[in-house]
Amino acid sequence: MAARGARGGAQQRIKGWLTALMATSGLSGHEGPVRRLLAKQLSELGISSHSDRMGNLIATLPGDKSAPSVMLFAHMDQLGLVVRKIEVSGLLRVERVGGVPEKALPSQAVRVSVGKGRTIPGIIANKSHHATQPEEKYKVLPYSDLYIDCGFRSAAEAAEAGVVVGAPIVYAPNVLEVANSRIVGTSVDDRAGCAVMLEVARALKGNAKRSTLHLVFSVQEEFNLRGAVTAAQALNPDIAIQLDLILATDTPDMTQRGDVKLGGGPGISLYSFHGRGTLNGTIPHPALVELFEKTAVAEKIPLQRSAHIGALTDSSYVQVTGTGVACIDLGFPTRYTHSSLEMCDLADLEGLAKLLVVGISRIDRKFSLDRDQYLE
Secondary structure (H helix, E strand, O other), X not given: XXXXXXXXXXXXXXXXXXXXXXXXXXXXXXXXXXXXHHHHHHHHOOOOOEEOOOOOEEEEEOOEOOOOOEEEEEEOOEOEEEEEXXXXXXXXXXEEEOOOOHHHOOOOEEEEEEEOOEEEEEEEOOOOHHHOOHHHOOOOOOHHHOOEEOOOOOHHHHHHOOOOOOOEEXXXXXXXXXXXXXXXXXXXXXXXXXXXXXXXXXXXXXXXXXXXXXXXXXXXXXXXXXXXXXXXXXXXXXXXXXXXXXXXXXXXXXXXXXXXXXXXXXXXXXXXXXXXXXXXXXXXXXXXXXXXXXXXXHXXXXXXXXXXXXXXXXXXXXXXXXXXXXXXXXEEEEEOOOOOOEEEEHHHHHHHHHHHHHHHHOXXXXXXXXXXXXXX
């Protein structure tokens, strides 16, 4: 009974942190509200933190200096839009920030930031069905043809409300609890990773026998995938563990992509590559693959394997900082990625946190990063 209660406690903590984080807007390059919330959440755990010039939030848990140092990181930003033009009518034209799926945009509710923590609601317009011609019904409009309606009657009224060119826009924050401990919401990518990091920090802060652990909540991942690089350059870790989504493939439209199931446990990426213009990816260091696979077996944590093209994380650039960093991507299965409502499973998040706590605790002074010690 005690074990079940402990697991439930971790899951409830993660749920609480995740819910608060998803309710907070933080477009790439405008992460301030999320950063301040995370700093507060860390402070409540008795952990101090600081920000670098990029806006990354960094906290260090000192440990054995003779063991390889670890940087555990997840990005706090989210994708969205910025105002490109304010029409005379008061309607807003936009540019996208990050991999925004254009087919999922029309009729979505949004929030436009107008400074000092204030936002105003709006909607991405969708042409009235009654006036839609047959040839238009199956056409996806490019984002440049879309506009946002906040109810303004003129450009002057929009300006008076605080809307300016460059104003950040995100999906209206939303959180839904559905069956089987599953959570649906805005920016599961990667506020779920941030929530897991908080649980890891809570569990490891009193363990001085482990290696030094740097916690980095990074910025601008959705924009240019390099927000964590400045932190890695400053911290110079030996190991970097990145937390982000793993594509769930258990829906009819995704079955050909792999065998990752929502609720099937945390995931480990064995290969990632972005083939659409950004030629980069991550092939994990074999020492870290062995570490987390053996930890999963020992702790009876189901660990799902993923390999795919089409996604990319900050680890692709962190791995080539300094003289090279041993990197791995771990994560949680997620459905409907980059849409206004993504889905994850709290049990997977809890399993990921446990995998990290135990795995990181096993990185001691005897832990080797010599590739030739690992048979491949």
